Amino acid sequence: MYSKKRSDFWKKVASIVSVILLLLAWYGGSTRITDNQSGMVDQLLINGDLLNQIDDRLYEGRILNKLNPVEYIGLGSGIGYGGMTEVAVTVSSLGDIQRIAVLSSKDTSSYLDKVIQSNLMEKLLGKNIKSNFEIDGVSGATVSTNALTEAIKRAADPVRFELFGINRAENEKPISHFRWLDLLAIAMFTMAILVNKTRHRKKSMFNWALLLTSMCVFGFYSSSLFSSSTMGILISGAWLTGLGNYTSIILLSLVILYIIATNKNVYCNTLCPFGATQECLAKLGNTKTISLTPVFFEWFPRGLLLVTLCLGLYYRNPASFSYEPFGIMFGMIGSIYLFVLTTITIVTSLVVKRPWCRTLCPMNPMTDFIRFNRQWFKSVLNKQRLKRQIILTNQMVGSEVKRSEVSK
Known part of the structure; x- marks a missing residue:
């Protein structure tokens, strides 16, 4: 019990510090851009x-x-x-x-x-x-x-x-960049919710159909799955001025809203194109499911994502600091270190089930952050509600006592 309380305390500290660092990075980036651009034009x-x-x-x-x-x-x-x-x-x-x-x-x-x-x-x-x-x-x-x-x-x-x-x-309005893929993303996310809720005997088949469709459409066709750079774009507000592709930001927003509303993540097991790729590779090899319990595998991905988001906000270019192998996997474009990381992930996926998802995927830290703060917010509300009930009960008891004294 004591260990859990101490763990929750440090998670609360980490949560607050993370938000402060992101705000500082965003503010620092805004002042840096103004100074840099005027100097660059002069040259x-x-x-x-x-x-x-x-x-x-x-x-x-x-x-x-x-x-x-x-x-x-x-x-x-x-x-x-x-x-x-x-x-x-x-x-x-x-x-x-x-x-x-x-x-x-x-x-x-x-x-x-x-x-x-x-x-x-x-x-x-x-x-x-x-x-x-x-x-x-x-x-x-x-x-x-x-x-x-x-x-x-x-x-x-x-x-x-x-x-x-x-x-x-005339300047082009951001709304003009919405495409049919954006509507498909909303439709497929809705289907993912229904598939996860159903108890149909062919639920697994429906899940595979969504995974393969997502891998083909949002992966190989459009490469519009979301990543740490999409998270950076969302929190920076860059999407308000227009994006060439809104699909990834729509998927991310739907995932966040659904986790906040239900505490459930339907994206990873039902829609993620790279998750589908790992599942297909798992079928080809003799994979084993491993459980990574050390604290390192819990906190290192969180720290990595926080550093990535802060750098993206400060330099106003989240895409430059993205560390996922998605670009190489679905577009064959990326740096040499991403090529090496993609190769390692593909080979490992033949032996271990979903190695990327269990180690460096930014979805896990994001989901943990939302769930923890959701629970923290609910506990604060419950405590406030309990205090109000106690005060109300005491007032009712006090009024009853006064009535009994008056009647005597």
């Missing part, structure tokens, strides 16, 4: 000596003792998987593109690197912004390509208006 001048800001999206570069600007710098943004990609375009006084620079990006770094390595930006150098310019896509990173393309076009808009008087483009 984009090519021929000018002085940089003057015309409005939020437009700067002009001038040479000392000359009246007319020699170049302009426009800022623009496009919506990618993880949020906004901010771009600056340096344009000559004649309207020719001289330089393109990515100021910040909330997209997955491996996808963005693939787009940049395709020389997409170099192909635009020298083109005149007065006429519309077409940009070729990059296979395997379509959403990231679209985000960068949109950002470049929007960065050219204020310069085009300043030089040629052509109106700027």
